[in-house]
Amino acid sequence: MKYAARIIDITKEYPLKGETVHALRGVSFDVPFGDYVAIMGPSGSGKSTLLNLLGCLDKPTSGQLLLEDDDIGALNDDELATVRASRIGFVFQSYNLIQQLTVLENIQVPLFYLGRLGAAERIRCEEIADLVGLKDRLKHRPAQLSGGQQQRVAIARSLVNAPNFILADEATGNLDSVTTEEIMGLFEKLNNEGRTIIMVTHEDEVSAHAKRVVRLRDGLLQSDIINENRELLLPPNTRIKDTIPADHA
Amino acid sequence: MLWLRTVQLGVKSLLLHPLRSLLTVLGIFIGVASVIWLLAIGEGISFEAQKQIEGLGADNIIVRSIKPPSEETANTRGPVPYGLKRFEFDAIVETVPTIKSALPIREIRRQFSRGEKMVDGRLVGTIPDYARVLRLEVDRGRFLEPADVQSHKAYCVLAAEVAQRLFPYQDPIGRTVNLIEHKDYYLIIGVMKSRSPTAAIGGSLEAQEFSNDIYVPISTMRQRIGDRVWTRRAGSFEGEEVELNQITFRVDDIKHVLATADLLKAMFDRSDVKITVPLELLEQAKTMRLMFIMFMGLIAAISLLVGGIGIMNIMLATVTERTREIGVRRALGAKKVDIIRQFLVETIVLSIAGGATGVAFGLLCPTIVDGLRNFARWQNPEFVAKLPEVMQAVTPIIVPVSIPLAFGISVVIGVVFGIYPAIRAANMDPIEALRHE
Numbered sequence: 001m002k003y004a005a006r007i008i009d010i011t012k013e014y015p016l017k018g019e020t021v022h023a024l025r026g027v028s029f030d031v032p033f034g035d036y037v038a039i040m041g042p043s044g045s046g047k048s049t050l051l052n053l054l055g056c057l058d059k060p061t062s063g064q065l066l067l068e069d070d071d072i073g074a075l076n077d078d079e080l081a082t083v084r085a086s087r088i089g090f091v092f093q094s095y096n097l098i099q100q101l102t103v104l105e106n107i108q109v110p111l112f113y114l115g116r117l118g119a120a121e122r123i124r125c126e127e128i129a130d131l132v133g134l135k136d137r138l139k140h141r142p143a144q145l146s147g148g149q150q151q152r153v154a155i156a157r158s159l160v161n162a163p164n165f166i167l168a169d170e171a172t173g174n175l176d177s178v179t180t181e182e183i184m185g186l187f188e189k190l191n192n193e194g195r196t197i198i199m200v201t202h203e204d205e206v207s208a209h210a211k212r213v214v215r216l217r218d219g220l221l222q223s224d225i226i227n228e229n230r231e232l233l234l235p236p237n238t239r240i241k242d243t244i245p246a247d248h249a
Numbered sequence: 250m251l252w253l254r255t256v257q258l259g260v261k262s263l264l265l266h267p268l269r270s271l272l273t274v275l276g277i278f279i280g281v282a283s284v285i286w287l288l289a290i291g292e293g294i295s296f297e298a299q300k301q302i303e304g305l306g307a308d309n310i311i312v313r314s315i316k317p318p319s320e321e322t323a324n325t326r327g328p329v330p331y332g333l334k335r336f337e338f339d340a341i342v343e344t345v346p347t348i349k350s351a352l353p354i355r356e357i358r359r360q361f362s363r364g365e366k367m368v369d370g371r372l373v374g375t376i377p378d379y380a381r382v383l384r385l386e387v388d389r390g391r392f393l394e395p396a397d398v399q400s401h402k403a404y405c406v407l408a409a410e411v412a413q414r415l416f417p418y419q420d421p422i423g424r425t426v427n428l429i430e431h432k433d434y435y436l437i438i439g440v441m442k443s444r445s446p447t448a449a450i451g452g453s454l455e456a457q458e459f460s461n462d463i464y465v466p467i468s469t470m471r472q473r474i475g476d477r478v479w480t481r482r483a484g485s486f487e488g489e490e491v492e493l494n495q496i497t498f499r500v501d502d503i504k505h506v507l508a509t510a511d512l513l514k515a516m517f518d519r520s521d522v523k524i525t526v527p528l529e530l531l532e533q534a535k536t537m538r539l540m541f542i543m544f545m546g547l548i549a550a551i552s553l554l555v556g557g558i559g560i561m562n563i564m565l566a567t568v569t570e571r572t573r574e575i576g577v578r579r580a581l582g583a584k585k586v587d588i589i590r591q592f593l594v595e596t597i598v599l600s601i602a603g604g605a606t607g608v609a610f611g612l613l614c615p616t617i618v619d620g621l622r623n624f625a626r627w628q629n630p631e632f633v634a635k636l637p638e639v640m641q642a643v644t645p646i647i648v649p650v651s652i653p654l655a656f657g658i659s660v661v662i663g664v665v666f667g668i669y670p671a672i673r674a675a676n677m678d679p680i681e682a683l684r685h686e
Binding site: 077081082099161 | 251254258261262264265573574576577578579580581582583584585586587679680683
């Protein structure tokens with residue numbers, strides 16, 4: 001089986017005010033391609049640390065993080081940056097779009113840093129913007145968009161580099177319930193198309209849509225269960241193309 | 250491609266805070282413009298001075314008789330003898346080997362008339378070399394010739410302005426002019442072209458005007474007028490006894506000028522003779538110019554430094570303000586070098602904008618100085634007339650090297666003062682930066 005990410009007995013320690021914090025004390029789980037995992041846990045459980053490790057923003061103290069078969073722990077700062085640009089799609093709670101750039105330019109950022117922003121890629125960026133329903137907002141600035149629209153830009157941005165997985169950090173935390181449902185629907189459709197999604201959240205309503213829920217507590221894996229009662233927002237196997245409104249097609 | 254996009258991004262980021270960027274650019278703009286302006290004005294002033302000194306001839310040494318102050322001569326009855334003597338002239342010409350030629354000059358203020366018309370002027374007794382040494386050109390007729398001097402001819406040559414006033418409608422050549430005080434007539438053999446006056450040079454040489462001159466052979470002058478001259482002044486007569494007012498020595502080689510000047514200074518170590526060495530003045534002027542340029546350069550450098558500090562200040566603030574953006578970019582795959590490039594490009598864009606506009610404004614310096622002067626003259630002529638001569642006349646000269654210099658310095662300042670904020674941005678921990686509010 002091919003894995004988007006494998007976490008093998010990872011620990012993470014860091015110093016804080018002269019003391020050593022054991023944020024993760026040996027966590028292991030695998031994320032196969034096509035999975036839809038929700039990582040949950042109370043604050044202090046090591047959730048954020050795991051997120052930073054999965055996002056290749058940090059390296060584990062011990063243990064291994066494999067993306068496909070590559071060990072992330074062995075990479076230097078520049079190589080990690082390249083991994084982030086090419087294999088991970090970030091979606092943040094507060095969208096984190098770059099204010100001075102247009103919607104289209106924001107979507108292009110990961111490709112820009114990969115040095116792969118040719119004519120074909122530009123067209124692809126527009127197509128992706130179209131997929132998330134932003135076709136007529138390409139020239140807008142983030143400040144001119146609603147929260148839901150901004151998060152859709154962020155999701156489009158996370159898709160441009162065809163990542164191993166989308167890493168969503170409380171992606172609906174700043175949105176109202178209607179927009180939350182809209183964004184969760186979008187994730188569901190992306191997952192139906194075969195994309196891997198790892199979502200960090202503390203809300204049960206959000207994790208209820210995932211195929212699998214991983215719970216952390218005190219830096220250890222508390223549970224890793226298949227979500228038997230998964231709530232589907234859409235008819236099974238709905239893909240993005242099925243739901244594009246006529247005027248976007 | 251990468252750079253182009255980075256520059257585009259930099260411009261966009263800077264335009265997020267147009268006023269802030271404008272003020273930062275202004276700092277560099279003032280620095281660059283002041284480098285060019287100060288150097289241009291300095292060059293203009295020193296060029297003017299050098300031109301005047303060079304007009305005297307770098308291989309000349311000018312020895313002049315100076316009238317002693319009247320307190321010293323108050324007890325002397327009759328005309329006061331002072332100044333250069335003919336035997337001194339002869340002795341120097343005979344014995345100093347480095348002197349190529351010597352030009353004796355005798356000057357008296359006199360009145361000339363022709364019929365009803367009268368001119369207050371300067372009667373100059375000299376030899377034919379005078380015209381060449383002082384760069385006077387003949388307009389009509391001829392200047393004095395050696396034969397005129399040898400045979401004590403009562404010939405004279407008029408300056409253009411004198412000829413114009415005495416003979417407005419006639420050809421002066423072949424006619425005579427009357428020397429009223431001496432009841433004597435001179436035959437006019439030539440008219441000179443008009444020559445602009447030389448300005449005074451730093452107190453060592455008075456301004457010389459040529460427009461009221463009448464030139465006669467020095468031998469004729471000695472024979473007909475003599476050394477004693479009485480001048481009517483405010484109801485009383487004043488007498489003086491002078492053999493020569495000035496000798497202009499020409500030295501055979503410019504290398505010998507200073508040694509010859511030292512010799513002459515030793516010889517005329519007295520208060521009624523003054524020696525002017527244009528070469529010395531020229532050297533002084535060059536030293537002055539160098540000091541001036543260094544001084545101006547220092548001021549300009551300080552203003553550029555201040556501009557640079559302004560840039561750094563703003564960039565540090567910008568980096569802090571955009572911590573979140575830096576975190577996002579790092580998360581999306583920006584390497585440290587990408588972040589450094591981004592912020593460095595912003596500072597360079599700022600400093601180039603300042604540099605380019607500064608150069609443009611610097612190039613306008615002569616035009617603006619001229620325009621301001623004309624405006625002031627039009628608004629308040631009395632005020633302008635009271636200004637020092639330098640301020641009235643100076644034309645700034647753009648020093649060519651100052652343009653690439655100023656521009657280059659501004660870019661260097663952009664890099665130097667931009668690199669620290671950029672490195673600081675790049676070294677931020679992406680996790681911390683993402684969490685930054």
